[in-house]
Amino acid sequence: MTGKLPFEALSVETLATRLGTNEALCSKIGKDASAWKVREVGDGNLNLVFIVEGASGGAIVKQALPYVRLVGDSWPLPLKRSFFEYHALTRQAARAPGSVPAIYYFDEVQALIIMEYLSPHIILRRALIEGRQLPNIARDIGLFMARTLFRGSDLSMVTKERKADLALFADNVELCDITENLVFSDPYFDAKMNRHTSPQLDGLVAELRADRDLKVEAQRLKHLFTANAETLLHGDLHSGSIMVTDQETRMIDPEFAFYGPMAFDIGMLLANFWMSFFSQRGHEQKGKRDAMRAYLLDVVVETWAVFRAEFSHLWRTERTGMLYQRSLFEDQGDILAAEQALDDVLHQIWTDLLGFAGIEVHRRILGLAHNADFETIADEDLRASCEAKALKFGRHIAVNRRQIHSIDEVNNLAALIEQENSI
Amino acid sequence: MTGKLPFEALSVETLATRLGTNEALCSKIGKDASAWKVREVGDGNLNLVFIVEGASGGAIVKQALPYVRLVGDSWPLPLKRSFFEYHALTRQAARAPGSVPAIYYFDEVQALIIMEYLSPHIILRRALIEGRQLPNIARDIGLFMARTLFRGSDLSMVTKERKADLALFADNVELCDITENLVFSDPYFDAKMNRHTSPQLDGLVAELRADRDLKVEAQRLKHLFTANAETLLHGDLHSGSIMVTDQETRMIDPEFAFYGPMAFDIGMLLANFWMSFFSQRGHEQKGKRDAMRAYLLDVVVETWAVFRAEFSHLWRTERTGMLYQRSLFEDQGDILAAEQALDDVLHQIWTDLLGFAGIEVHRRILGLAHNADFETIADEDLRASCEAKALKFGRHIAVNRRQIHSIDEVNNLAALIEQENSI
Known part of the structure; x- marks a missing residue:
């Protein structure tokens, strides 16, 4: 029918x-559609999301709307955008098996994807706000990023295929436009849809x-x-796009996918950990969050370490694309040259x-799309205090990014700012 | 018929x-096809090029072949590739009026472009080998580069249109592949089609x-x-792709056009001036070339100055794209911020x-496609001496590019290398 x-x-x-007659759905959850239980649970900014449960199981039905739901x-x-999400999910599943929900069905005209119902998973952001320490997220997300970003680039792909895929995703204009404006520009002038905690932050915002x-x-x-189309990005990899249990981690919602710089996904993700870190002070009603803060900084360290290790592993074992060809390095017996090149690539990332992390922090506090880490802090003065620290942190790492040399340095800075202003 | x-x-x-029945051609050169004079003059590496002259004028008929002619x-x-050349020419004509040959007709199936016959123009490379000092090339090429590179980027275009155009040109895979391999990789290992002046350069090449x-x-x-798709490049802007008279300068042959980094066209072009500089010593049979060498370094200075001036002018007057929007700078009354951003962009370029210039020098001496500047030096020792200087120069500017701060510094280096080794 659809x-x-x-x-x-x-x-x-x-x-x-x-x-009710969709075969993929019926075979997953049961044929008796009259017995299906349907809930709408979309809490994102853009789409409809239904959980459908039948006699033999559940599934997610996600449908795009022709406007921004928010x-x-x-x-x-x-x-x-549903088309791009579908194509991104299939590529991510191939490049980082097990990291995204399984796809059961896609209908382009209805902009509808039927996919695996992840249960008892919850959104990572919610878990972090609750103060839960998930043991595997750094490893799982680090691996996901290394595998998708490496394997979607000219380090690995046949360049003809990357260029064709790049052309396909170049049409995801409207979602790129959201990022281009809402993330990189609107926070820095008096754009119409901006909002911030006012008047507490007014002075800092003006600054x-x-x-x-x-x-x-x-x-x-x-x-x-917008210009550096080096790999297929998730494009919106924040803690609201990740579902977790204590054991499992899955990346969802890649409708912003397009070819861009590797550093974007990583920077956005780490920014969300740092924002969670700065927001913890606002969630201490039921007890101190010192351990949670330490955990979050550890997660940042480990995520970056896992990313580096896996990216390096793929560099050494799967570098079959046209960039940094073995003919110039290993095939000349010069392993060190290949390692020097790897260091160079990782340093650029x-x-x-x-930079991307600093800007992501800003737009979540100054722009249209805020995040629950800060928004759920009811006391406005307390919220503003958390936000102000994050804003200063973001400014520092964005502007001074060429002079910062290690993740420990960044975490130390975060810890210093967090303590200093909290008096 | 076609x-x-x-x-x-x-x-x-x-x-x-x-x-004979092609209306565009007949209306330009005369209807009596039996009176047409036809010559094949393609001296490039890839295509057929005919000059057709009739009772009322002449035209160029350029046709691609399904293989590399060389x-x-x-x-x-x-x-x-003919399709991409045609589309690049129309965009260049719109963005830098008067800088490319007028197009009369395009036939995609026959891979055939009928265009303006430039006469008495000659190829710039030939003029430079002959020791001719063209007075207008720096201005004309500087303007061409600034206008096409600025106006084809997100500094000027509607980003939706740039992304659609990027997708169109992403299919120019095979010509990009030539650049990717022949320019950036083959020179640096023992690739099959490489050649160099041997045995004179063997030691340096190994080094x-x-x-x-x-x-x-x-x-x-x-x-x-390959990844930084910031603007529509000419893609092959060397002195063999430019036709000149003392008054006029026209850029031809943009079949390598695709979306890439602005610096590529500029670097390749300047590399060809520097190679001409180093090759002059090989063309002194009929007299010293000191004035010609000084002229060439002046051309480099002026080309870069004109590019900077015109790019800056467009930055101040035509910055209507989504990058560095006025809402963030001028509209906040902060002209200096916009100028700081301009400096930043120019510094990156x-x-x-x-880097691109250094690599271009290398591939013309070590790779498949050599250039006549050096190739026409019959004395192999003399040629090798000129080439060796150019190779060292290229290595230095590519590797030390972040520590070099002015065009005078580069020219001084070229002059030093030229004199040092010429004893």
Whole structure:
């Protein structure tokens, strides 16, 4: 039935009728659609998300809407983002097996993906706000990033295939546009949809918007983001795009996928750990969060270490693309030259990820799309105090990124800022 | 007639018959095809080029062949390069009016472009070998580069249009592949099609191929070339792709066009001036070339100065794209912030162009496609001496590019190397 009629948004009421004959769904959850239980659980900014449970199991039905859900139909957004999400998920599944939900069905016209229902997984951001220490996230996310970013680049792919795929994803214009404006530009001027904790942060916000070095750096990073098509990015890899149990970690929602710089995914992800770190002070009603803060800094260290180790492993064992060919290095018996090149590549990623991380922190506090880490702090003065620290931290790592040489240095800075202002 | 039959290569004998009813051509040169004079003048590496002259004028008929002309049909090369050349020419004509030949007709199936016959223009490389000092080339090429590179980027274009165009040109895979391998990789290992002046350069060549810093830098630049899709490049902007009279300068042959880093066109172009500089010693049979050497260094200075001035002018007057938006700078009354950002962008271009220039010098001496500047020096020892100086110069500017701060510094280095070894 779907796929032939024009697009129509599903609802809790219509889902079972409209998808009752869908073979992929029926074979997963059971054929008796009249017994299906349907809930709408989309808490993101953009889409409809249904959990459908039948006699033999559950599934997720995700459907794009022709507008931004957070804002309403005054902000149209094309349905084709579902197409890009589907294609990103299939590539991520191939490059980092087990890291994303299994796909059961895709309908381009209905902008609808039926996929694995992850249970009892919860959103990582929620877990971190609750103060839960997940033991495996650093390893799982580090591996996911290294594998998808390496294997989607000219270090690994046949360049003809990368260029064709790049052309395919170049059409994901509207979602790129959201990142380009909401992340890199809007926070630094008085853009219409901005908001921040006011009046507490007014002074600092004015200061940042007058900060030449910061604004030039933000635009330089925007230039890198939009022009440097080196690999297929997740494109929105924050702690709200990751589902976890104590054992398992899955990356979801890659509808922002497109070819961009490796450092973007890593920087955005680490920024979300650092924001969680700065937000912990706001969640201490039921007890101190010292251990949670230490845990979060450890997660940052380990994520970056796992990324580096896995990326280095792939560099040594799977470097079959046209960049840094073995004919120039190992085949000449010069292993050290290949290692020197690896250090060079990792150093570039490092320098750029600090920039992206700093900007991501800013846009979550100054722009349209805030995050729950800070938003759930009811006391506005307390929230503003947490946010102010994060803003200063973000400014420092973005502007000084070429002079910062280790993750410990960044974590020490975070710890210093956190303590200093908390008096 | 063309456009309906399958591709067939033209010849001097068949051209008038096959194109005799082509309206665009007839209206330019005269309807009586039996009176047309046809010459094949293609001296490049890839294509057929005919000059067709009739009662009322002349035209160029350029046709791609399904293989690399320089190598033969053992190296197939798709006809679609003609499609990319046509589309690049139309964009260049719009962005830098008067800088490229006028297009009269394009036939995609026959891979055939009919265009303006430039006369009495000659190839710039030939003029430089002859020791001619063209007064306008620095200004004309500097303007061409600033206008095409700025106006093809997100500094100026609607980003949706740039992304769509990027996707179009991403299919120019095979010509990118030539650059990727022949320019950035083959020179640095014992690749099959390489050649160099031997045995004179054998020692230096071995040294360069064992030079870790150089090889890592070359691959880093290759990464930049293939991934950093910031603007529509000419893609092959050397002195053999420029036609000149004392008054006029026109850029031709943009079949390598694709979205890449601005610095690539500029670096390749300046490399060809520096190679001409180092080759002058080999052309002194009929008199010293001191004035010509001084002229060439002046051309380098002026080209870069004109590029900077025009790019800065466009930055201040045409920056309508999504990068470095005025809302962040001028609209906040902060002109200095916009100027700081401009300096930052120009500095990045500068650092990268030195790298591309150094690599371009190497591949013209060590790779497959040599250039006539050196090749026409019959005395092999003399040629090798000129080439050796250029190789050392290229190595220095590629590897030390981040520590070199002005064009005078580079020219002084060139002059020093030129004198030192010439004893």
